[in-house]
Amino acid sequence: MKYNNPKINVLIGFIFQGINGLIGPLMGVLIIKALFAMIIYSFDKEKMRKEVDYWILLMFIGAIAALVLNFVAKWMFGVVGENITLNVRKDIYESIMRKHVGWHDD
Secondary structure (H helix, E strand, C coil), X not given: CCCCCCCHHHHHHHHHHHHHHHHHHHHHHHHHHHHHHHHHCCXXXXXXXXXXXXXXXXXXXXXXXXXXXXXXXXXXXXXXXXXXXXXXXXXXXXXXXXXCHHHHHC
């Protein structure tokens, strides 16, 4: 944890990825709602079309939200990975430079 700065990136990544994880089950519920609308309003095509379009629009909005949430979460975790790698490499380089001169001959 000492290599990861700023730590807020981890929190943002976890929150966004957690919300993104809820979208999958929500999509299942929306698909079921659209299918039930098709069954219930099968005799009234106009009403069925309006009802199914509503549920499909919600699914489209959910897909766009998943795209944005996934992008931000992966970006935050990427920043965390870069910060950790940079700080570890910096510490390794400093420790090599502090070694005795004879160590470099080996």
